[in-house]
Amino acid sequence: MCFLIKMYLWAFILSEVKRQSKLQQSANTNSTSARRCSEVDSIVKSSKLSASAPEFVPDYTFYPDSENYYAEPTLADMVTDFLAHLSSSPGSFDTDIEYITSMLNSWVATEELLHELVELIYTKSTAIPNFSYTGARLCNYLSHHLTISPQSGNFRQLLLKRCQIEYEQREVAVRGDAETQKKLHSFVLFLGELYLNLEVKSGKGPPNRAQILLSALNDLMNTLFNNPVDANLICAVKLLKLTGSVLDDTWKESGKPHMNDLIQRIENILLDATCSRDVRQMLLKLVELRSSDWGRVRDTAAASYATPDNDPNYFMNEPTFYTEDGIPFTAADPEYAEKYQEILAKQDYFHDNYGENGNEEYDDSEDEMGPEIEEAFEHFCLESERKKQQ
Structure with a gap:
């Protein structure tokens, strides 16, 4: 609710600023015209102007009327x-x-304001903790719905140019002080989110990812691994957990061994680098994650073809029942397969018609077994008695 009030306030202020600007321009125009019409004769008659007079520079200092003056809010505030x-x-x-x-x-109606908007969103997206994902989503939406598109580039193009500036400074930033490295790490993670969320429309087919970011991410990870201190390694692990599966698939499709090279670099770091124990454990877990195809299960469809003959675990999730003699039986026992299904049906019936506290909730008129169920139950009882006497 507070946000909506602020939005209405911003809209009101913006409309008032525009309205006051138009009124001021109109008032100035009308008063100037009237004054010129009434004073033109007297000015001409009393004029002492001379062509040889020195140049005169007027003072255009403007002092707004306090009652009609609205302090125009800034784009940065909004x-x-x-x-x-x-x-x-x-x-x-x-x-x-x-x-x-x-x-x-x-x-945002001018090229200058568009540049300012890009800088504001980039700065906030890399400075606000845990905002990189939402910031990337915001950038994607604005790249498709912001109408202004000057010759210097639209929102998406200017955003990528801003990222390019930070990318080109990576070798210096990775060796900088703690604050400089922290800014680099924030940029790296934001770029990863941007690669996953920024959609570039094509002439035909669905939108694609910004491929220019793909090579940039590879270069940034190599830069981090070239300087294997704990903070850089932690950033690289976070980036690979975020984008690893997508990068791996994309590079495999294009026949590039980049992911294999990165994993090899991690294994070399585990052997040689003097990183902390916790970071070493993070790297090991990352290698294991990649070896398991980033935790993905590729053969889920094969489960639909499982049968008791080809899958020894086919009945592993089924419940176990017991006869009157305490002998367990499940759906895996062919002799009791039919009765097993009947008992499951009764179990569902009980669950649907009784509450959690055991109180009966069904209609008394429906508490008698039907002929088929009664016959099956009697057959089951006789079969159990026969087994007991053997």
Whole structure:
């Protein structure tokens, strides 16, 4: 609710600023025209102007009327409010993003403001903790719905150019002080989210990922592994957990061994580097994760073809029942397969008609067994008695 009030306030202020600007321009135009019409004769008659007079430079200092003056809010203030709201309430993204975008479309009307918007979103996305995913989603949405597109580039193109600047500084940043390295790590993780979320529309078929980011991520990981201190290794592990499966599939499809090379580098670091015990454990877990195909199960469809003959675990999740003699039997016992299904049906019947506390909830008129069930039950009892006498 607080966010909506702020949005209405931003919209009101923006409309008032535009309205006051138009009114001021109109008032200035009307008063100037009237004054010129009434004073033109007297000015001409009393004029002492001379062609040889020195140049005169007028003073255009403007002092706004306090009653009609609205302090125009800045784009930075509005974007900061938007991002703070999305950071604190990421679940509201889908419901609020359309309104946020309409506000930005009303505000960002020049190339200069578009550049400022890109810088604001990039800075906040790499500075606000845990905001890189939402920031990447915001960038993707704006790249498709922000209407302004100057000659210098649209929102997506300017965003990629901004990322390019940070990418080119990676070799210096990775050896910088703690704060510089922290900014680099935030950029790396944001770029990973951007690769997963930024969609580039093509002429035909579904949207594609920004392929230019693919090679950048590979270079950034190699930069981190070239400087195997704990902070750099932790960042690389986070990035690979985030994007590893997608990168691996993409590189395999194009016949590139980049993921194999990265895993080999990790194994070399495990042998030679002097990283901490916790980081070493993280690297080992990452290698295991990749060896298990990033934890994915590829043969789930094969389970639908399982039968008691080809799968020894076919009945492993079925319940076990007992005869009157305490002899266990399950659906795996062909002699009792039919009775097993009947008991399951009775179990479902009991579950549907009795509460958790055991109180009866079904209609008394329906408590008698039907002929088929009664016959099957009697047959089951006779069979059990026969087994008991043997």
